[in-house]
Amino acid sequence: MNIILLLIPLSIVLLAAGVYALFWAIDHAQFDDLDTPALAPLTDDRRDPPP
Template sequence: MIPAALLLVGVAVYIFFWAVDSGQYDDLEGPAHSILFDDQDPRHQAAVKPDDAAADTDKEPPPRA
């Protein structure tokens, strides 16, 4: 049982250091402050707005007469 626990701790430590190296903890406050941004801001609108090409593929074709 002890080897399994040591293996589990080793995997957890490896995953933690991988997350730190890959930048998972670089910006901890950004998502918390993003709710305060104005929705009418053009930069926010551009980031949220879907691409025109993606919007066209979601629509059904017009019915044939």
């Protein structure tokens, strides 16, 4: 059962990492707009369209 002494702190570290990552994502506007970016991959990327 000694393995839990390693695994449980590990789970806590992962938990903290997960919370930190999600907080970072929220603060960097990843959840502010959920509709527009969904279309981005569907469009052809043309940097300089003809005038």
